[in-house]
Amino acid sequence: MFAIRADLLDFTAAPSWGTPTLQGVRWRPDHWLLVGDDGRIAGAQTADPGPDWQRHDHRGRLLMPGFIDTHVHAPQLDVIASYGTGLLDWLANYTFPAEQRHADPALTAAAAAEFLDALLAHGSTAAVVFPTVHKASAEALFAAAAARGMRLIAGKVLMDRHAPPALCDDVEGAERDCEDLIQRWHGQGRNAYAVTVRFAVTSTPRQLAMAGALGQRHAGLYMQTHVAENRDEVALVASLFPDARSYLDVYARHGLLHERAVLAHGIWLDATDRALLRDSGAQIAHSPSSNLFLGSGLFDWQAAIDAGHRVSIASDVGGGTSLSLLRTLAEAYKVQALRGARLNAWTALHAATRGAAEGLGLGGEIGHLGAGAMADLVLWDWACGPVARHRDAVARGALPGCTEQGLHARVFAWMTLADERNLAAAWVAGRPAYRRETGP
Ligand code: GUN
Ligand code: ZN
DSSP: OEEEEEEEEEESSOOOSSSOOOTTEEEEEEEEEEEOTTSBEEEEESSOOOTTSEEEEEEEEEEEEOEEEEEEEGGGGGTTTOOSOOHHHHIIIIIHHHHHGGGSHHHHHHHHHHHHHHHHHTTEEEEEEEOOSSHHHHHHHHHHHHHHTOEEEEOOEEOOSSSOGGGOOOHHHHHHHHHHHHHHHTTSTTEEEEEEEOOGGGSOHHHHHHHHHHHHHSTTOEEEEEESOOHHHHHHHHHHOTTSSSHHHHHHHTTOOSTTEEEEEOOSOOHHHHHHHHHHTOEEEEOHHHHHHTTOOOOOHHHHHHHTOEEEEOOOTTTSSOSOHHHHHHHHHHHHHHTTOOOOHHHHHHHTTHHHHHHTTOTTTSSSOSTTSBOOEEEEESOOHHHHHHHHHHHHHHOTTOHHHHHHHHHHHHHHHOOGGGEEEEEETTEEEEEOSSOO
């Protein structure tokens, strides 16, 4: 049993879009968060819980639920920040060559461990992850997540065309690998299996049909893929699937759109697509740093709100340039600014925590600091370095007397200026998972 004293921030419901209000925001300054021996949150209070609890006094720091990165590629730490290309050339020139190395079980096991430790060191305690086409790479990720007690959703990548031969599977072999991985890992500890169609370009219609059937055969499977990221890609999909109404429709036709489906990007969608997302309960994993870096386009978050479909937030490393969801949210704000909209800090942080958890059907387990949730926690410094410290002091000075706007101003400045250097510590299921070695 232990207790952490800090400023507690989480969400009880979706905040309002646009002008920030405190709707759905749970702000408990200078509280103790209590964690039981079962690794779950037992409660929160202002009073010192007493010597029966191992007490960690972090007053003046910010404690939040661990972030949930809903779309990221484990093998792509090798190609993060690669120069000069849009999506299709980037895949061909950098990503596919790097992913081929993961045929080696020892290499992929070491990479999985390094990747999950990096996620934790950036404040993400749960993730929806692409490994590679190799069964061993999915196996390695599940094993590494189990060793760390992390909530992980992943699955062997399916691709049987338009990729180098060394990265192509075939329908029957892929199905066998998926079945085996599902038996071994789906629902084991905190692991869950996702049918992982890389994107419509790299799967034949027969493989898509197999993937859809797999999802219907096993209860609770997730589905992860990419959709409508880049205009050349959209045109290519239209030429490969001339009967489909849209890129998204390719997945719908193959039974791949459902409430546990996570589709990265969703930039080039129309109103019919968005209604389909809403009706299916699928979520878009918005990946702003990737979209800017690869020049893919500006996601229309307002249209998603209007249509009523779910949006979570994702690093999409290695198209994205950081595993930090704080840096990613700062990019998300700028993407909306370019569209003439404003993303408030509450909507942004909710998308990285409770919103993502609920979209994954995991609202009882992760994404908030309510009693009964797993103690997947991240402890942040409000400011690192002289500029952020100065800005935070100004924001704090303005706080008394104007709590609603003042609190948003402070948290927004933190969200915009902070990154992984602000992370002091992380816990997974109540166990220490990361601790920064030096001061802020
Ligand atoms: N579309 C298909 N594969 C990928 C990938 O690895 N990254 C991104 N950003 N888009 C993709
Ligand atoms: Zn991706």
